[in-house]
Structure formats: structure tokens, C-alpha cells
Amino acid sequence: MKTIYSLIIVxxxxxxxxxxxxxxxxxxxxxxxxxxxxxxxxxxxKIGKENKDFDLDTVSFFRLNxxxxxxxxxxxxxxxxxxxxxxYTFLTTDTINYYGKKLxxxxxxxxxLINSENTYNDDIQFIWKAEREDLDFKLNLxxxxxxxxxxxxxxxxxxxxxxxxYDVPLANIHxxxxxxxxxxxxxxxxxxxxxxxxxxxxxxxxxxxxxYTEHNLNRYITDGESSKLKIIVVPIDNxxxxxxxxxxxxxxxxxxxxxxxxxxxxSIAGKSSVEFTLDFTPKLPWxxxxxxxxxxxxxxxxxxxxxxxxxxxxxDAILSKDEKAINDLFYQKQFEKQQLDQDVDFExxxxxxxxxxxxxxxxxxxxxxxxxxxxxxxxxxxxxTYPTNKTDMIIFTGKEFSKQMNFYLYQPEGSNExxxxx
Amino acid sequence: MKKLLFIYITVVICGCSNLSTKKSPELNxxxxxxxxxxxxEIKEEVNKNIKQFESxxxxxxxxxxNEIKKIGKEDERxxxxxxxxxxxxxxxxxxxxxxxxxQEFEDYQSSLSFGFKNPEKRKPLELGQGVSQTxxxxxxxxxxxxxxxxxxxNYEVDFIFSDNWGKAKIIDSVDVLFxxxxxxxxxxxxxxxxNPVVNYQGGEIRLVKAQDNYAYVTLxxxxxxxxxxxxxxxxxxxxxxxxxSNNGVAPDDSEDIFTEMLDYLKQIQKKLNNDxxxxxxxFQEYLRKNMxxxxxxxxxxxxxxxxxxxxxxxxSVKLYFAKETDTRETLFRAYNVKPxxxxxxxxxxxxEDGLVFLNNKGETEISxxxxxxxxxKIGGDFYExxxxxxxxxxxxxxxxxxxxxxxxxxxxxxxxxxxEQKDDDITLFNSDNExxxxxxxxxVREVGAILFGYRNEKWYIISAQGEERxxxxxxxxxxxxxxxxxxxxxxxKYGFINTRGAIVIxxxxxxxxxxxxxxxxxxxxxxxxxxxIRGKILLDTEEDDIxxxxxxxxxxxxxxxxxxxxxxxxxxxxxxK
Numbered sequence: 001m002k003t004i005y006s007l008i009i010v011x012x013x014x015x016x017x018x019x020x021x022x023x024x025x026x027x028x029x030x031x032x033x034x035x036x037x038x039x040x041x042x043x044x045x046k047i048g049k050e051n052k053d054f055d056l057d058t059v060s061f062f063r064l065n066x067x068x069x070x071x072x073x074x075x076x077x078x079x080x081x082x083x084x085x086x087x088y089t090f091l092t093t094d095t096i097n098y099y100g101k102k103l104x105x106x107x108x109x110x111x112x113l114i115n116s117e118n119t120y121n122d123d124i125q126f127i128w129k130a131e132r133e134d135l136d137f138k139l140n141l142x143x144x145x146x147x148x149x150x151x152x153x154x155x156x157x158x159x160x161x162x163x164x165x166y167d168v169p170l171a172n173i174h175x176x177x178x179x180x181x182x183x184x185x186x187x188x189x190x191x192x193x194x195x196x197x198x199x200x201x202x203x204x205x206x207x208x209x210x211x212y213t214e215h216n217l218n219r220y221i222t223d224g225e226s227s228k229l230k231i232i233v234v235p236i237d238n239x240x241x242x243x244x245x246x247x248x249x250x251x252x253x254x255x256x257x258x259x260x261x262x263x264x265x266x267s268i269a270g271k272s273s274v275e276f277t278l279d280f281t282p283k284l285p286w287x288x289x290x291x292x293x294x295x296x297x298x299x300x301x302x303x304x305x306x307x308x309x310x311x312x313x314x315x316d317a318i319l320s321k322d323e324k325a326i327n328d329l330f331y332q333k334q335f336e337k338q339q340l341d342q343d344v345d346f347e348x349x350x351x352x353x354x355x356x357x358x359x360x361x362x363x364x365x366x367x368x369x370x371x372x373x374x375x376x377x378x379x380x381x382x383x384x385t386y387p388t389n390k391t392d393m394i395i396f397t398g399k400e401f402s403k404q405m406n407f408y409l410y411q412p413e414g415s416n417e418x419x420x421x422x
Numbered sequence: 423m424k425k426l427l428f429i430y431i432t433v434v435i436c437g438c439s440n441l442s443t444k445k446s447p448e449l450n451x452x453x454x455x456x457x458x459x460x461x462x463e464i465k466e467e468v469n470k471n472i473k474q475f476e477s478x479x480x481x482x483x484x485x486x487x488n489e490i491k492k493i494g495k496e497d498e499r500x501x502x503x504x505x506x507x508x509x510x511x512x513x514x515x516x517x518x519x520x521x522x523x524x525q526e527f528e529d530y531q532s533s534l535s536f537g538f539k540n541p542e543k544r545k546p547l548e549l550g551q552g553v554s555q556t557x558x559x560x561x562x563x564x565x566x567x568x569x570x571x572x573x574x575x576n577y578e579v580d581f582i583f584s585d586n587w588g589k590a591k592i593i594d595s596v597d598v599l600f601x602x603x604x605x606x607x608x609x610x611x612x613x614x615x616x617n618p619v620v621n622y623q624g625g626e627i628r629l630v631k632a633q634d635n636y637a638y639v640t641l642x643x644x645x646x647x648x649x650x651x652x653x654x655x656x657x658x659x660x661x662x663x664x665x666x667s668n669n670g671v672a673p674d675d676s677e678d679i680f681t682e683m684l685d686y687l688k689q690i691q692k693k694l695n696n697d698x699x700x701x702x703x704x705f706q707e708y709l710r711k712n713m714x715x716x717x718x719x720x721x722x723x724x725x726x727x728x729x730x731x732x733x734x735x736x737x738s739v740k741l742y743f744a745k746e747t748d749t750r751e752t753l754f755r756a757y758n759v760k761p762x763x764x765x766x767x768x769x770x771x772x773x774e775d776g777l778v779f780l781n782n783k784g785e786t787e788i789s790x791x792x793x794x795x796x797x798x799k800i801g802g803d804f805y806e807x808x809x810x811x812x813x814x815x816x817x818x819x820x821x822x823x824x825x826x827x828x829x830x831x832x833x834x835x836x837x838x839x840x841x842e843q844k845d846d847d848i849t850l851f852n853s854d855n856e857x858x859x860x861x862x863x864x865x866v867r868e869v870g871a872i873l874f875g876y877r878n879e880k881w882y883i884i885s886a887q888g889e890e891r892x893x894x895x896x897x898x899x900x901x902x903x904x905x906x907x908x909x910x911x912x913x914x915k916y917g918f919i920n921t922r923g924a925i926v927i928x929x930x931x932x933x934x935x936x937x938x939x940x941x942x943x944x945x946x947x948x949x950x951x952x953x954x955i956r957g958k959i960l961l962d963t964e965e966d967d968i969x970x971x972x973x974x975x976x977x978x979x980x981x982x983x984x985x986x987x988x989x990x991x992x993x994x995x996x997x998x999k
Binding site for chain 1: 806808809810811825826827828841842843844845
């Protein structure tokens with residue numbers, strides 16, 4: 001009797017083992033192994049070759065293949081349906097009860113735990129963003145959000161999107177950014193009604209007749225010495241301030257909410273212009289090179305020629321899609337901006353680079369404003385140009401596409417060329 | 423001619439009713455179509471279309487065959503008994519006052535799609551049972567004054583799709599005969615499971631099979647065409663039809679037609695590719711001799727076969743035959759919706775390798791190769807594709823690329839160009855890409871066919887020559903033209919101008935809406951009034967608040983006031999609650 005019992009056990013074990021092995025054998029198309037769109041494309045070709053009944057399109061640029069075959073899985077979790085396009089892969093599990101939850105576990109083990117996104121329905125969504133690949137996982141809760149209600153109508157969906165890798169330093173600035181213990185962010189906040197403000201920090205005009213009431217000051221701080229902030233206020237209609245007109249302003253650290261300097265609320269009624277000054281000593285963990293080693297351009301007779309040359313370099317670099325030239329032109333400006341923000345998010349530099357690529361791909365010409373006035377800042381070391389006829393100094397044009405640019409420029413000592421710095 | 427062979431064969435197979443009597447004229451006509459075609463072109467067409475035919479046969483393989491199946495009583499669907507309905511006949515003859523067509527060109531062929539000037543009328547009236555309508559093209563008036571009457575009867579006057587109308591030449595208008603054939607009296611013959619054979623008109627009608635939802639009837643070839651065939655269930659209810667097949671040959675034989683035709687086509691293809699035919703005449707002679715030998719042209723069984731499927735179980739079938747008919751007809755002229763304005767105008771045509779510009783005689787004037795497909799006309803001599811704008815340089819016979827932000831064409835023939843960016847002022851050019859004046863407009867807008875330009879805080883009406891007429895005292899111009907009235911305002915008050923720019927209803931209203939069907943609502947004083955196009959107050963609604971307009975069942979405006987408390991129809995009549 002015992003022998004028979006053992007035999008049954010052995011048979012059950014064998015059967016189970018056979019089933020398991022069989023299942024393992026079936027799991028032959030692993031979407032988690034693809035690390036790029038080309039590897040995913042290769043997987044599609046393999047599926048196509050081994051499943052002749054499926055007439056898969058592996059060639060078209062805008063292909064969209066919907067596949068329902070046995071053997072598809074994501075790192076061991078069976079996938080019921082796969083939708084493969086030229087730019088993304090969309091996997092659907094059978095039910096949450098079986099493989100939906102399991103798929104989430106596998107991704108969490110691989111990519112780490114993150115908070116779920118807000119959704120407009122009962123579904124639960126998680127998004128992992130990385131330089132090479134974005135994963136967007138959604139638990140579709142057809143039966144409602146209560147755990148007890150989860151049933152065989154609910155399922156999981158995973159969208160895999162591969163992104164191009166850019167080698168250009170401008171798209172990889174985040175790798176160079178140092179993070180410090182403190183991250184002070186000096187912000188000017190103006191509280192007044194319906195006026196225009198000119199904001200000048202240490203002789204740099206950072207806003208002129210602007211309606212904006214908040215300004216990030218970090219980008220114009222170049223050392224830890226005492227700074228002087230001047231605010232010139234005029235009524236929006238250039239007449240006189242209203243009888244109830246008041247003004248107040250604060251420089252505060254956005255990270256600590258601590259007030260650094262302020263102008264207490266004061267009446268400005270009846271006046272046509274008022275000017276306030278705030279002194280403060282910024283303390284940043286890192287100071288940019290900025291225009292510190294810039295030369296005084298006020299007496300440079302060739303300055304207009306230099307401005308034109310700089311913008312021509314920008315135009316030529318972008319139209320000719322010269323990545324090195326584009327990188328040289330914009331790297332320092334973008335690096336200092338991200339370092340001041342201590343911004344290590346890979347998407348910031350990538351987005352900036354892609355915005356430049358968009359101009360490259362959509363433009364067929366550029367035009368430079370040749371009539372403009374020059375504003376000298378920081379004792380003549382930093383200049384801003386005001387175009388007379390055009391909206392900006394350089395305009396890129398394509399078919400129903402345009403992009404405008406205007407920059408703060410300086411000339412480093414020992415150089416004879418202007419550089420973009422803000 | 424493109425795809426002619428393919429289309430012909432498809433038509434023959436799908437609609438070969440009474441083929442035995444019609445085959446010769448059709449075959450001859452088909453073969454004659456090759457008359458002007460070089461043998462190389464025929465070879466190319468056959469090679470191309472044979473692939474399509476293969477897909478076609480694969481696609482339809484077996485799918486013509488509806489399934490014979492049992493349909494439960496609860497799933498049966500019924501229709502009403504056949505009854506002559508000629509109510510729409512007279513009205514249908516009066517509907518062609520404003521027929522237009524659009525003409526397109528591709529690969530040296532022209533295609534026409536018909537419609538009505540009134541965009542709300544999409545297609546001709548649908549007529550009742552026992553009435554059929556046909557369109558027969560009678561004359562084509564080409565722009566080069568040529569008039570064609572021969573070999574045009576087969577061109578389709580299609581109000582939904584675009585159909586081939588011969589060589590690429592500008593057509594100004596076409597004369598079309600509209601015919602309505604309708605039954606005045608008819609015979610009814612019934613065959614049933616109990617009484618499956620009936621003699622009629624010296625021939626025989628036989629219910630060969632009635633099983634579940636399927637009825638198979640044969641009729642002697644001597645019997646005239648059936649006007650209508652209806653099936654009845656056991657309870658005498660008329661079953662809805664779900665599919666049918668009409669054939670000159672028996673059902674079993676018809677399945678082979680595709681295969682036979684494909685084999686035959688492949689033989690032709692082989693001979694063409696082997697250069698067995700010296701010229702087109704030799705090819706035509708071969709067709710004449712050989713196509714006749716194909717089985718499907720040899721309907722020798724003496725009967726016509728009708729297979730029908732229904733939503734229910736068939737017990738008997740009634741066949742209706744025309745006994746007395748009548749015909750009414752009218753001739754109408756349809757006009758090209760975009761007529762040639764100048765005799766020297768060129769029209770563009772996409773070809774496989776580029777873009778060709780033809781003159782009004784259909785002769786090639788300029789041929790540009792190496793362009794991406796999809797170059798389309800903007801207006802005048804300006805063109806665009808996905809990436810660029812172009813201007814047709816007639817003297818150099820080339821397309822000049824224009825590196826500008828945007829180009830817009832206006833109905834009066836002027837072209838607006840923004841050189842660099844979205845916020846640029848618009849400058850106006852003529853069709854030859856010549857600047858018509860030095861004015862720069864902040865905004866250019868078409869209201870109806872009127873071109874308005876805004877510059878220096880003033881609105882102007884701009885003529886086709888670029889001359890300006892000031893619309894004085896107006897700071898805003900509406901975007902709708904109705905009843906020769908355009909809503910304008912001077913920021914605080916509203917009024918109306920006509921299409922000549924004259925203020926015809928003074929700018930005195932606190933609020934106003936666009937006209938529709940001769941009236942509109944304006945606010946004067948404290949309340950809304952309905953006024954006519956002369957500004958005459960028709961009535962005072964005594965309401966100080968207007969809601970959004972509603973619509974009646976015919977799409978006419980309803981004026982709603984006081985959150986729907988009071989409503990007026992488009993004529994200004996109070997709508998009783």
C-alpha cells in the first residue's frame with residue numbers, strides 16, 4: 001500500500017514537474033530581455049519566423065502588430081497579448097488574479113518601488129522613467145478598487161518605450177551635476193497690483209518692464225559677496241499709481257521659506273514711478289564661472305560684428321546639425337543653470353537637447369536681426385540685445401514652424417569671441 | 423484604362439446575369455478599349471493588376487457562399503410586401519438644378535465625383551419600390567471647347583465615389599440624362615415546396631431547393647429579368663433578405679470561374695511578357711478568339727440561377743415580373759466646382775515619379791520628377807508638400823522652393839505670406855509671386871468671399887488687385903457672412919456691414935448675433951429685439967438675457983431667452999410651450 005502511495009506521489013511530482021517544464025518550454029519570447037527598440041524589433045522578427053500563421057509586419061515604419069500566441073512573457077510572467085509598434089510595446093496579461101499582480105512584482109523587483117500615479121478612474125498606474133527605457137504599468141480594475149472585488153475581469157498592462165541614447169555632453173549634463181547638502185534658491189516675490197517692474201541685480205537687468213512678480217535670482221548670482229537688488233516700479237498704463245496703490249517685496253529662500261530681505265508694504269499712491277533697493281548676501285554652495293572673467297565690452301568697437309558672428313554661428317550650427325558646434329555654444333549656459341538648480345534629473349538635459357533637435361529637424365532657414373540696441377550689464381561684462389524690427393535676435397523658420405532665440409552674451413578674457421551664458 | 427481588365431473581369435463575374443445574351447457586345451466593347459493603348463502599357467497593366475486579382479480571389483474565396491442555417495422563430499426578420507411606390511418620381515426629376523462635380527487627375531487620367539451646390543444635399547433622392555434610376559452621360563464639354571458625345575455612356579455619375587472619366591483634360595460641364603424607370607403593372611409567380619414548378623412566358627420557373635434560410639430558383643433564359651423576389655415562411659410572413667447570388671451558370675460551376683479567369687489572365691500575362699504580340703491589334707485579336715472559349719461565357723444550360731438567403735425559414739417564393747413599365751427622364755447639366763478661370767492656367771497631376779502640369783487641352787507643359795508624392799495646390803501657382811512650399815516658375819518650368827513660414831491662398835486670388843514666424847505680418851502677393859503692394863497686415867481674414875485685412879488698427883476690404891476700401895468706425899469684424907450682413911463692432915457697440923463694407927445697420931447695439939434666414943437678435947436698451955436685414959425691429963422680446971441658440975428638427979435657429987422661458991423660431995414666431 002505504501003509503495004502504491006509513493007508511486008502516486010512520484011507520479012504527481014512527475015506530472016507537476018512535467019507541467020512546469022512544459023510551461024517553461026513555452027515561455028520562449030521574453031520581452032524583458034529587449035534593451036532597445038532594435039532588440040525588440042529582432043524579437044518581433046523571431047516571433048514572425050517561428051509563427052508563420054501570424055502575418056507580422058516587421059518592416060514598415062508605422063507598423064502595428066497585435067500578437068496573441070503562446071510563449072510570450074515578461075521575465076517569466078506570461079503575457080496574453082502584445083501590441084508592437086515601431087516606437088513602443090504594449091503587453092497585456094490575462095487577469096490580475098493570475099499574472100497581472102505577478103508582473104507588477106517582477107517590475108518592482110527590477111526597477112524598485114515607486115508611488116502610484118493619480119488616475120481619473122479606479123485603475124492603479126505606476127511609471128518608471130529611465131534614460132533608456134520608460135515602463136508604464138497599469139492595473140485595470142474593471143471590478144472596482146476594493147481588493148476583495150479584484151477578479152477575472154481585471155488585468156495588467158505594461159507599456160515599454162525605449163528612448164534614444166544621446167552621447168552629446170549637452171544631453172548628459174545631469175551626470176556632471178554635484179548635489180550639495182543645502183540648496184538655497186533665492187526668489188524675489190513682489191506684491192503689488194497691476195504695475196510693471198524692472199528688476200536689476202548687481203547691475204544686471206534681469207527683467208525690464210515686466211508684469212511677472214516672481215524672479216529666480218540664483219542664475220544671476222556669481223559670488224558670495226554682498227548683492228544689491230533694485231526694483232523700479234511704474235504703473236501699467238505709465239500714468240500714476242492708484243490711490244490705493246501699495247508695494248511690498250521679499251527675497252526669500254524657496255527651499256527653507258526663510259525671508260532674506262524685504263520691503264514692508266508701503267503706499268505708492270499718486271506717484272508715477274518708485275524705486276526700491278534690497279541688500280542681501282547670498283550664500284550658495286557653488287558659484288558659476290558666469291561672466292566673472294568677462295571683459296568690459298562697453299568700448300569694444302567691433303561688438304556689433306561680434307554679436308552678428310555669434311548668432312550666425314548659432315544659426316549655422318543648428319541648420320547644419322553640427323552637434324559638436326551646438327554643444328560648444330550652449331553647454332556652459334545649460335550646465336550652470338542645472339548646477340545652480342542642482343538638477344540631476346536626466347530628463348531636463350535630454351528635453352533641452354531634443355528641443356534643439358526639433359529646431360534642427362524643422363527649420364530650413366534662419367534670419368538674424370541686424371538692427372538692435374545693446375544693454376550693458378555687470379560693469380559692461382554682460383550684454384543683452386534688443387532687436388529693433390524682429391521679435392528676437394535669431395529666428396529659425398520651417399514650414400509652419402518657427403523658433404526664436406535671444407541670449408545674454410559675454411566675452412571671456414583672452415578670447416575675441418562672444419559666448420552665450422544665459 | 424488603368425485596372426480596366428481587372429475591373430471588367432470583376433464586373434463580369436459579379437454580375438453576369440443573362441450573360442449569354444450580353445456577352446458579345448461587352449466583350450467587343452472591352453477589347454475596343456485597348457485601341458489607343460501601346461502594347462507595353464497593356465503589359466504593365468496586366469502585370470500590375472494580376473496581383474490584385476489574385477488577392478481578390480483569395481479574399482472572396484468561399485465568402486460569397488452564405489451559409490445555409492436554421493434560424494429560430496425568435497430570430498426571424500421580416501419585411502413588407504413588394505408594392506409599387508412612385509411617390510418620389512416627379513420630385514426626383516426636379517432635383518438637378520445645382521449639380522456640381524469635382525475633377526481630379528492622376529496618372530494622366532481624370533476622375534469625377536458629383537455633388538450638389540447645397541452641401542446639405544449629399545445625394546439624389548432615394549426612390550421607392552419598383553422604381554429604378556439611372557444616369558447616362560450625354561455630352562462632355564471640355565475647357566478647350568471640344569465636346570465629346572461618343573463612348574461616354576459608361577462613365578459613372580457617382581455622388582459618393584470618384585470615378586474615371588477618361589483622359590486628363592479639364593471638363594467645364596457635362597450633360598447627363600436622368601432616367602426613372604418604374605413599374606405600372608406586374609405579374610406575380612409563386613413557387614413553393616408543394617408547388618415547385620410553374621410555367622411562365624413560355625419558360626419554366628423552378629424552386630430547386632428551399633432549405634432553412636436558403637432558396638435556389640432557376641428561370642428559363644427566355645423569361646425576362648425578375649424585378650423582385652420575396653420569400654415567405656410557413657406563417658405567410660415575408661422574410662428579410664440577407665444575401666443573394668445571381669448567375670448564368672449553376673452554383674457549383676460558378677465557384678470555378680475565379681480560378682479559371684485567373685489561369686486565363688496568367689496565360690495572357692505570360693504571352694505578353696514573352697512579347698508574343700507584335701502590337702495591340704494582335705493582342706486584341708487573340709482576346710477575341712480566346713475569351714469566347716472560356717466556360718463562363720458559355721452558359722449553355724438554358725436557365726438562369728438565383729440563390730437567395732433569408733432571415734428565417736423559407737417555405738415559398740414569390741417572383742415579381744414587370745408587365746407594364748414607364749420611363750420619365752430629364753436632362754441636366756453639371757458644372758465643374760472649380761472651373762478654369764484663365765485659359766493659361768495649368769493643372770497639376772501626380773504621377774508615379776513626380777508632378778506634371780497640364781494645360782487645358784490635357785497636354786504636358788511642365789514635368790517635374792524626383793519629388794515626393796503628395797504635392798498639393800494651395801492656390802494660384804503655389805504648392806506645398808509635407809516639408810516645403812513651392813511656386814511654379816512657368817518660365818523656367820520648375821518649382822521654386824519658398825523658404826517661408828506660411829502661405830495662405832484666398833478666394834479672390836491673392837496669396838498671403840508670412841516670411842519668418844507665426845507672429846509676422848502678412849504681405850499679399852499675386853499668383854505670379856509678385857508683391858502686390860507694400861502693406862503689411864496684422865490679420866487677414868476671409869468672411870464669405872470677402873477678404874478683410876487689418877493694419878494700423880483699421881479694417882479694410884481688399885480687392886483681387888490689392889486695393890483697399892476702409893471699413894470705417896469698426897474695430898472688430900465677425901467671421902460669418904449671412905444675408906449680405908457681417909457683424910462688426912467698435913469695442914462697445916455692435917452693428918452690421920454689407921459685403922461692400924458699408925455700414926447698413928448702425929453700430930448702436932449692446933449685443934448682436936449673426937443673421938440667419940433674414941433675422942437676428944440684438945440688444946437695444948434693456949431688452950433683446952429681433953430685427954430684419956434692414957435693421958427694422960420686428961418685435962421686442964422684453965427679455966434682457968439671451969441663451970445660446972437652439973435648433974429645431976430641421977436645423978433652423980431657435981432664439982431662447984430667460985433660460986429657455988421664452989423661445990422664438992427662425993421666423994420670429996413665439997414658440998408656444
